[in-house]
Amino acid sequence: MNHKAWSIHFIYAGVILLLAGGQMYAVESYQLTPSATKFLAHNVGPGPETAQGAINHFMVNSNTGVRETITPPGWVAWAALSAGAVLSVHGGMLIANKR
Structure with a gap:
């Protein structure tokens, strides 16, 4: 080239x-959509076997419309x-x- x-x-x-x-x-x-928040909760961060990960997975999977806010x-x-x-x-x- x-x-x-x-x-x-x-x-x-x-x-x-x-x-x-x-x-x-x-x-x-930036405020993410609920589907992007669900993707982040399942693929990034602590797993569901930890206390924080279990809370994150419960909140995201309960269909409450939880949205992650990212502040760079x-x-x-x-x-x-x-x-x-x-x-x-x-x-x-x-x-x-x-x-």
Whole structure:
């Protein structure tokens, strides 16, 4: 694969990270749907054999419409924005150096 193709990948990854970082910076928290909350309860976190896991599984499976709220820390948005800017500039410089 030549350098121009790699540079396009760097630019695309940088733009995606810039958009994701801007989204996280603009929004304070994310509230998941009940189906996403059920997926997280069954696949991530403590298992049903622990006390906390048993409570989580009971709450999610009782059809009460429980929704998980995710609040990312503020540094995640800045990290995504910074990485996106660096990747985009790097991809642009790869294109400029090959001309």
